[in-house]
Amino acid sequence: MTVLDPTPLIDIRDLRVTFNTARGPAEAICGVNLSLKPGEVLGIVGESGSGKSVAMMALMHLLPPSATITGSVKFRGRELVGAPRAEMDRLRGAKIGMIFQDPLTAFNPVLTVGAQIVEALRLHDAALSKRAAWNRAIELLAEVAIPQPDRRAAQYPHEFSGGMRQRAMIAMAIANRPELLIADEPTTALDVTVQAQIMDVLHKLREERGIGLILITHDLGVVAGAADRIAVMYSGRIVEQGTVDDVFHASRHPYTRGLIAALPRLDGGDGPLTAIEGTPPSLFNRPRGCAFRPRCPVALAPCGEGVPPLRRAGAVESACWRATEFAEVPA
Known part of the structure; x- marks a missing residue:
């Protein structure tokens, strides 16, 4: 079992997100305070529209220009609110990984799964050769329990089942060994057997790598056996x-x-x-x-x-x- 470091990995204070719309300002996040320690799993639970995903997208600087973000989000003591784009580009995918809600639309349909993992690897390590990155992509697919990873790496996203796409998305998210992983509804639209497989993969990553995990879901049952703490939004x-x-x-x-x-x-x-x-x-x-x-x-x-x-x-x-x-x- 991973020994938890008491120092916060992520520390969110009075986070507020307001969208400027044709109907006027709409405050989607109204002063959220959260913290996460290394190796800890935090489940964020609530109905659709409660603000779970918006809060995490704000953390990642992935909201549209119409969004105004205030408050404080510190990663390892580094302030992310207002951080330059270049700094966020270095952090996203390297120190902070994200598993998006719909892996089919998150993947590029005209590139093979392996090529997209290679791209994620070489983006943060220019010294990595294409061959070494390809071999690493195969290892990552094997790590998330995808059968015949060498063959699957050469296939396109539409050739994967829903559960396999989700595992491939996890493989890409952990490619650069991030310290924080945000999983946005990682088991939505999957049958219960595949849900269990996905949660087993995430549990293994937490145990073996000490990754801090934020698990976003509308299902309390999903976090019951996976999270250390729960925040209800x-x-x-x-x-x-x-x-x-x-x-x-x-x-x-x-x-x-x-x-x-x-x-x-x-x-x-x-x-x-x-x-x-x-x-x-x-x-x-x-x-x-x-x-x-x-x-x-x-x-x-x-x-x-x-x-x-x-x-x-x-x-x-x-x-x-x-x-x-x-x-x-x-x-």
């Missing part, structure tokens, strides 16, 4: 965070509890799955106070008077005005 904010055990067994926020209640259980549970009524709010029309208030089954009048801060409530940090009332109630 809703409408651009972190509404709850803590260790996996604490979030699952001692959550304080009604949104987190709703997500947990919606998980299917092998033992059948105590009844039918519970749905969270309603939909997430529009970025242009957030409700006053707590953004979850219109969908919350326990909301009171004070919940509409101010945005609840993220504060300690029992074993977790929760952004709910009533969090301390739930402190002794198991999730």
Whole structure:
């Protein structure tokens, strides 16, 4: 087991992202604070539109010019917000790798998978010959459990199955041995067997290389056995965070509890799955106070008077005005 370094690998403070649109400014990220240590796995969970991917794309400087980013994002103490493009080009793919949500569109369809991995390798190591890079690409495909890697390296992305494309994307992301790996919905649209294979690959990388991993997903079940800590996002904010055990067994926020209640259980549970009524709010029309208030089954009048801060409530940090009332109630 990798010994965790207490020094933060990534430290995010008051991150805010606002998009300038035809309808006016839309704040997608509203003051996110996160940190990750080397060798640690952080699961960021929430519904589509909660801001999970936008926050990480901001970290990587991959958002369009219409996005305004403020706050602080430090990688190994180096400030990334406002960093020059040349500096980010050196970091992306070398020190920070990213597994994109849809590997089919992330790959170039007119280049072989091997050629794209070679490109990623030689971009950060000009002294590496084409032959050496090709051999390394084959080794990387073998490392992520792709059968016949020498033959597969010469194939195009459309010739790979969904699970194989995802593993090839992981191979490209780890090609230059990054210290931080961001996996954006790495198991979406894959069957459960392939999901397990992908998570096994990520677990092996964390154990063998000590990579810090940020796992973005809408599925609490995916992070249950993979993450050390969980941050739950809703409408651009972190509404709850803590260790996996604490979030699952001692959550304080009604949104987190709703997500947990919606998980299917092998033992059948105590009844039918519970749905969270309603939909997430529009970025242009957030409700006053707590953004979850219109969908919350326990909301009171004070919940509409101010945005609840993220504060300690029992074993977790929760952004709910009533969090301390739930402190002794198991999730």
